[in-house]
Amino acid sequence: MNRRTHVSVLLxxxxxxxxxxxxxxxxxxxxxxAKTEQKESGPPKTKDGKKLLTAQxxxxxxxxxxxxxxxxxxxxxxxxxxxxKFDKDKEWKSATQVWVAPVAGGTARQFTRGEKNASAxxxxxxxxxxxxxxxxxxxGERQVWMAWADGGEAWxxxxxxxxxxxxxxSPDGKLLLSATDQASKEEEEKIKVRDDTIExxxxxxxxxxxxxxxxxxxxxxxxxxxxxxxxxxxxxxxxRISYVTNPTPxxxxxxxxxxxxxxxxxxxxxxxxxxxxxxxxxxxxxxxxWIAYTTxxxxxxxxxxxxxxISADGGTPRRLxxxxxxDASTPLWSRDGKTIYFSSNTQExxxxxxxxxxxxxxxxxxxxxxxxxxxxxxxxxxxxxxTMAQAKWPAEVxxxxxxxxxxxxxxxxxxWLKEYALGDVEVVKWKSTDGTEIEGVLTKPVGYEAGRxxxxxxxxxxxxxxxxxxxxxxxxxxxxxxxxxxxxxxxxGSTGRGEKFAAANxxxxxxxxxxxxxxxxxxxxxxxxxxxxxxxxxGWSYGGYMTFWMLTQTDRFKAVSPGAGLTNMYSMYSQNxxxxxxxxxxxxxxxxDNTDLYWDxxxxxxxxxxxxxxxxxxxxxxxxxxxxxxxxxxRALVERNVPVEFVVFPREGHGISExxxxxxxxxxxxxxxxxxxxxxxVTEPAAPKAxxxxxxx
Numbered sequence: 001m002n003r004r005t006h007v008s009v010l011l012x013x014x015x016x017x018x019x020x021x022x023x024x025x026x027x028x029x030x031x032x033x034a035k036t037e038q039k040e041s042g043p044p045k046t047k048d049g050k051k052l053l054t055a056q057x058x059x060x061x062x063x064x065x066x067x068x069x070x071x072x073x074x075x076x077x078x079x080x081x082x083x084x085k086f087d088k089d090k091e092w093k094s095a096t097q098v099w100v101a102p103v104a105g106g107t108a109r110q111f112t113r114g115e116k117n118a119s120a121x122x123x124x125x126x127x128x129x130x131x132x133x134x135x136x137x138x139x140g141e142r143q144v145w146m147a148w149a150d151g152g153e154a155w156x157x158x159x160x161x162x163x164x165x166x167x168x169x170s171p172d173g174k175l176l177l178s179a180t181d182q183a184s185k186e187e188e189e190k191i192k193v194r195d196d197t198i199e200x201x202x203x204x205x206x207x208x209x210x211x212x213x214x215x216x217x218x219x220x221x222x223x224x225x226x227x228x229x230x231x232x233x234x235x236x237x238x239x240r241i242s243y244v245t246n247p248t249p250x251x252x253x254x255x256x257x258x259x260x261x262x263x264x265x266x267x268x269x270x271x272x273x274x275x276x277x278x279x280x281x282x283x284x285x286x287x288x289x290w291i292a293y294t295t296x297x298x299x300x301x302x303x304x305x306x307x308x309x310i311s312a313d314g315g316t317p318r319r320l321x322x323x324x325x326x327d328a329s330t331p332l333w334s335r336d337g338k339t340i341y342f343s344s345n346t347q348e349x350x351x352x353x354x355x356x357x358x359x360x361x362x363x364x365x366x367x368x369x370x371x372x373x374x375x376x377x378x379x380x381x382x383x384x385x386x387t388m389a390q391a392k393w394p395a396e397v398x399x400x401x402x403x404x405x406x407x408x409x410x411x412x413x414x415x416w417l418k419e420y421a422l423g424d425v426e427v428v429k430w431k432s433t434d435g436t437e438i439e440g441v442l443t444k445p446v447g448y449e450a451g452r453x454x455x456x457x458x459x460x461x462x463x464x465x466x467x468x469x470x471x472x473x474x475x476x477x478x479x480x481x482x483x484x485x486x487x488x489x490x491x492x493g494s495t496g497r498g499e500k501f502a503a504a505n506x507x508x509x510x511x512x513x514x515x516x517x518x519x520x521x522x523x524x525x526x527x528x529x530x531x532x533x534x535x536x537x538x539g540w541s542y543g544g545y546m547t548f549w550m551l552t553q554t555d556r557f558k559a560v561s562p563g564a565g566l567t568n569m570y571s572m573y574s575q576n577x578x579x580x581x582x583x584x585x586x587x588x589x590x591x592x593d594n595t596d597l598y599w600d601x602x603x604x605x606x607x608x609x610x611x612x613x614x615x616x617x618x619x620x621x622x623x624x625x626x627x628x629x630x631x632x633x634x635r636a637l638v639e640r641n642v643p644v645e646f647v648v649f650p651r652e653g654h655g656i657s658e659x660x661x662x663x664x665x666x667x668x669x670x671x672x673x674x675x676x677x678x679x680x681x682v683t684e685p686a687a688p689k690a691x692x693x694x695x696x697x
Contacts, residue, residue, distance in 0.1 A: 044481075044682050046447055050421035052481035054683040055666040057420070058474035059083055059092065059659050062413040066375070067385045067397045069103065070123050070149070073378035076103050076385050076410060077111065077121040077130055078397050083659055092659040098132050100149075101410050103383060103399050108411060111147070112154065123149070125169055135163065144175060144212075158212050160219060165207060171238040175212040177219070178232060180205050204228075204248050209241070211264065222262060223269070231280065235288045235312070239264060242272070242282040242291060251577045251624075254278075255299035259291070261312065273310055273317055277303060281330045285337045288312060290357075292320075292331040292340050301584025302465055302506070304499040307331060307340065307355060320360040325498035328355075332374060334402070335381030341365075343374045343386075345496040348427045348441055348470040352384075352404050365404035369427075371395070371471045372407065385410070389471045391425035393417070421446045423480025425470055428487075430523035433515040440489040440520055441468045443476050444529075454485040455677040456530035458550075458557075460517055462541030464493040464505055475666050482670055482682045485529055491516035491546075506585055509569075509601045510549045517546065518554065533558070534677040538669060540564050541625060541654065545603070548633060551614055552606035559676035561669060563617040564625050564654055567633040569598040575626040607636040613643035615672045617665065619652030645672070 044052045062082040069076050081096040096117040101108035112118035116136045123130055124146075131146040137156055141163035147154035158164060158175065162182040167175050182205075183191065190196060209222040209232055222241070223229055232243040241262045246253050257280045259272040273279055277296035284291055291312050296303035307328035310317040320340070321328050332341045340355045346364070350371045355362045366372050371389040378384075381402065388407055389395035394417075397410040423443045432438050445454050457479060461468045468488035476486050490496065491513040493505035505513050524530040536559045539547040544565020551560050566572050570591040573582055583590060591598040599605055614637060618630040627648065637644040647668065649661045656662050670681045 046421045048421075051419050052446060052683050053420050053422070053474070053477050054481075055478055055663045055670070056086070058478060058666065059086070059663060060414075060416070061394055061474055064387055064395050064397055064411060064413055065096075066120060067387060068121050068123060069376050069378050069383065069385050071125060071127040071379050073380055073383055074103055075100055075149075076397060076399070077123065078411070079119055079121065080110075080413060094659065098130070099411075100130070101397065103378075103385065103410065105408070105410065109151075111151070118145075120166065122167065122169060125171055125173055131157065131167070131169070133164070133167070138163075144177070157214055158219075159217070160210065160212070164210075166232075167212075168232060168234060170234050171236065173214065174238075175214060176222075176232055176234065176241060177210040177212050178207055178229065179210055180207045201248075201250075204250070206249065209243060209262075222264070222267070231282070233282060233284060235284050236286060237288055240288075240312070242284065244280050244282065252580050254578075255296075255580065259293055261314075270314065272314060273308075279308075283331050283333060284312065285333050286335055287337055290337070292333065294328050294330070300580040301588075302493075302499065302503040305329070307342065309340075309357060320355050320357065321362060322360060324353075324355075324362045326353075327495065328353075330374075332377055332384075335377070335379075341374060341377070341384070343372060345467060345469070347439060347496045348468065348490065349496075350469065366407065368407070369470055370407075371469055372398070377402070391470045392422045392472060394472045394474075421481070422477050423486075424448065427470055428523070430519055432492075432512070432519045434512070436492060436512075436516070438489060438491060438516045438520060440487055441470050442488075442524075442529075443473070443480050443486040445483045445485055446481050451528065453531040454483060454529060455534035455536065455673070455679045456485045456487060456521065456524055457673065458517055458521060458535070458537040459486055459488045460491065460513075460537075460539045460543040460546040461488060461494070462539075462543050463495075464491075464509070464513065464542040465495060465502055466542070467494045467496045475669075478666050478683060479669070482674070483679055484673070485524065487520055487524055489517045489520045507587055507597065509545070509585060510553075510603075514546065514549055514553060517550070518556075521556070532556075534679065536560065536673045536677050538563065538673075542566075544625070548603040551612055552603050552609045555611055557612055559613050559615070559673055561615040561617065561672060562630075562633075563665075564619060564622055565616075565629065566625055567602065567629045568604040569602045570595065571632075572625070572629055573598065575628060577623050604632055604636070607633060608640070610637060610640070610642050613676055615645040615647065615668065617647050617668070618649070619654060619656065620648050620650045621652060622654045624654035 062080050065079045067076050067078045077100050079096050080099050081094050083092050083094050096119050098111040098118045098121045099108050100111050116134050118132045118134045120133045129146050130149050131144055133142045134145050135142045143156055144158040144167050145154045146157045160179050164177045164179045166178040206228040208224055211220045227245045228249045229243045229245055245258050247256055255278045257278040259279045259282045261270050277298045279295045282291050282293040290309050292309050294305045295308050305327040307321045308317040308319050326344045329342045343350050344353055349369045352366045352372050352374050353364050373387045375386040384400045387395045388398040398407045399410050400407045423446050425443050428442045429439050467490050479486050493513055495502050525532055535557045537547050537550050537557050538561040540563040544562040547560050547562040548565045548567050573591045586597050587594045616630050616634050618627045634646040667684050674681045
């Protein structure tokens with residue numbers, strides 16, 4: 001489940017509590033799927049010698065982030081996150097390091113090394129230095145470090161108490177720091193002796209802005225008060241700073257954003273615009289006279305994110321995307337100030353768009369069906385960099401000219417994937433019960449053969465204000481390697497088709513969106529792709545809600561696995577951390593105002609209908625969808641003697657972050673669905689004999 005603030009906030013994986021629980025590894029296979037050859041000496045392969053992706057292989061995938069182009073436009077710095085070692089007796093940890101590559105192509109070079117993470121790379125204005133954040137000196141306390149751009153030993157630049165969360169170079173080389181307020185000495189002493197009672201919604205830690213003089217090693221506080229700041233940006237002349245404020249750092253206040261302008265020399269602060277909705281992502285025009293930003297007309301719920309421009313001195317804003325139906329994201333100005341570029345989710349892709357400032361004319365510049373996230377333009381305005389992910393390849397850094405006619409890879413982070421066979425991915429369309437056209441992403445099994453029917457897994461996305469994209473999904477590809485057909489429906493309420501479609505599930509959770517998913521199943525059956533006797537479903541967050549709902553509404557599935565899902569909307573409202581977003585979907589009222597509606601949309605109301613075997617997964621420390629939601633449903637199934645497994649991942653929140661938990665989840669899916677959909681596991685090691693026997697009982 002997402003709280004949408006015009007960038008989605010995930011509402012979506014536990015001491016494994018496994019009641020009637022299948023082992024994390026697979027049972028011994030009877031026969032391989034998709035024409036594979038299983039050899040004891042190595043991983044399974046297809047007939048043509050390609051390998052099949054395994055659950056552990058998914059942890060080898062390196063991910064890229066934060067591309068930053070050098071001032072002279074010749075190099076791009078970025079981060080790479082990967083697990084350097086897989087020691088079976090030690091904890092697996094992902095490490096993030098800074099890399100640098102030539103923009104024109106060539107050999108990439110690792111810029112930072114060691115056990116400590118390095119992130120958020122930024123070039124100095126003159127291009128001589130590359131700075132980044134790391135906690136090398138003190139665990140958990142990140143500071144700005146710097147090294148010569150050509151390489152060499154890095155040194156610590158800042159020494160802000162408690163560390164910093166972000167930084168930006170001023171045009172003259174000073175640092176603008178973002179840092180969270182620290183506990184007082186009195187509070188720290190209380191914490192040491194565990195006199196640390198928590199008062200809910202009080203004593204929140206705010207993030208504020210500081211100015212750091214690198215030469216003098218002196219700092220000056222720029223903001224303070226009962227608000228929190230983010231996304232601070234220098235004006236081109238270094239005289240002013242734009243920044244975004246929220247009343248608190250709470251997720252529920254995420255839509256209550258305002259843009260402020262600070263004059264550094266005088267300390268004067270001025271709110272840029274008055275608006276009931278969120279204003280954010282402020283970006284200065286090259287001449288410093290204008291600010292482009294994203295905005296919505298109201299806070300909370302589903303609202304389109306528009307692109308506005310306003311004088312940097314304030315005044316009446318002008319909307320540029322009045323005739324554009326999709327969401328605008330972070331704006332990037334052309335160097336002549338006449339055009340603004342941004343990325344936007346359109347159907348199952350993310351593409352690059354341009355907007356003429358004078359006329360508001362919007363054009364789609366890329367049309368390759370990929371996930372193109374625009375990051376920066378070079379100082380001469382001729383080159384763009386960002387990341388691009390494709391259906392059968394993870395994200396890489398790309399470069400392009402400003403016309404975006406050709407996007408070329410700068411990096412090749414996962415060359416080993418070329419040795420693997422992957423399932424084909426395509427976008428499919430069908431008509432729902434009421435005639436609404438629905439789209440979805442279909443991944444076919446590796447070695448797919450026309451005319452052969454395969455076990456089908458339906459995977460509704462989280463949100464609900466989100467979308468399944470035609471992007472590389474490692475977990476789905478492991479399922480495809482094991483012979484599954486995976487359908488990811490973009491039901492009503494999904495993004496990428498305009499505000500009306502995104503808001504179409506207000507007051508109707510579990511009705512139209514459920515029918516959109518089930519007619520997708522009918523479509524797959526009609527095409528001859530799926531086996532009607534081998535249907536399953538799994539989902540996370542709102543996808544967890546939808547799969548809980550499926551359990552109560554139909555017996556068509558042989559097995560269903562809800563993850564981090566909502567079950568009781570009445571209790572969920574007070575338990576979660578985004579009431580403002582949730583309330584919008586239920587008549588803009590709370591459960592005590594609209595009791596019948598909240599209860600009617602709750603899977604718990606219909607739990608007596610459930611007969612299908614279920615595997616419930618949840619993070620132990622989930623605050624977006626607290627674990628009590630899963631416990632309620634699990635207890636009902638246990639007492640009604642419905643086959644059920646309940647697996648809890650310790651330390652995990654709303655998503656699954658620890659590598660062994662990520663692998664465990666995929667293996668559990670394979671074992672669970674393999675058992676009930678008669679589809680033996682191919683890619684994972686067989687369970688020890690004793691445990692395999694236990695699983696058969």
